[in-house]
Amino acid sequence: MEDILQGPKTVFTILGYPVSESVVNTWIVMVVLIILALIFRRRLELRPGKSQNIAEMLVEGFSGIVTSIMGEANAGFTPFFGTLFLLILLSNILGIFGFRTPTADINITLAYALVTVFSIHFYALKAKGFGYLKGFVQPLFFLLPINIIGELARPVSLSMRLFGNMLGGSVIMALISGAVSLFVPAVASIYFDLFSGILQSFIFTMLSMVFISLAKD
Secondary structure: OHHHHHOOOEEEEEOOEEEEHHHHHHHHHHHHHHHHHHHHHHOOOOOOOHHHHHHHHHHHHHHHHHHHHHOHHHHHHHHHHHHHHHHHHHHHHHHHHOOOOHHHOHHHHHHHHHHHHHHHHHHHHHHHHHHHHHHHHOOOHHHHHHHHHHHHHHHHHHHHHHHHHHHHHHHHHHHHHHHOOOHHHHHHHHHHHHHHHHHHHHHHHHHHHHHHHHHHO
């Protein structure tokens, strides 16, 4: 319990910069995703087997979600949001395997949120040019500070939502594990680590899609 509240431990340092447990666990998730991608890539066949059929169903299903939210013109965002979703999902459920959940660290969730915010402004400028910046002084020029604050609030709200839910789940699991038998924590883990992890990954990704889509239109 105290370890969770104290935050992630420093595993090692690189050139004097500490590398935390959350960063190392995120690297583990990245390695797992890369290995899985290479495995599925090598086994692609014209007559797909069960694993390839499942993978294709997941890709097509997620592609359908992206196009339904962002439109057919933005179908190219499927690889980006698919990767973002899987990265956050595996990070969220890593606690099931005895690792510290990386997304229970505000630094990790803020990094994900900043990627989304950077993408919002990048693709908005790409679609609208510098005319996009006029939106910050509309409908009246003196609203510029308020509009800027609203933009700064996006990474805060995105990161705090994910961080709060995952840290809260970790704290509750620690309390349950220390108070009751093994059976109850195992059942609770299905919700706090698995169900809640999937839900929060989905919410973060959906909000990112909506924000980028609105900025581009």
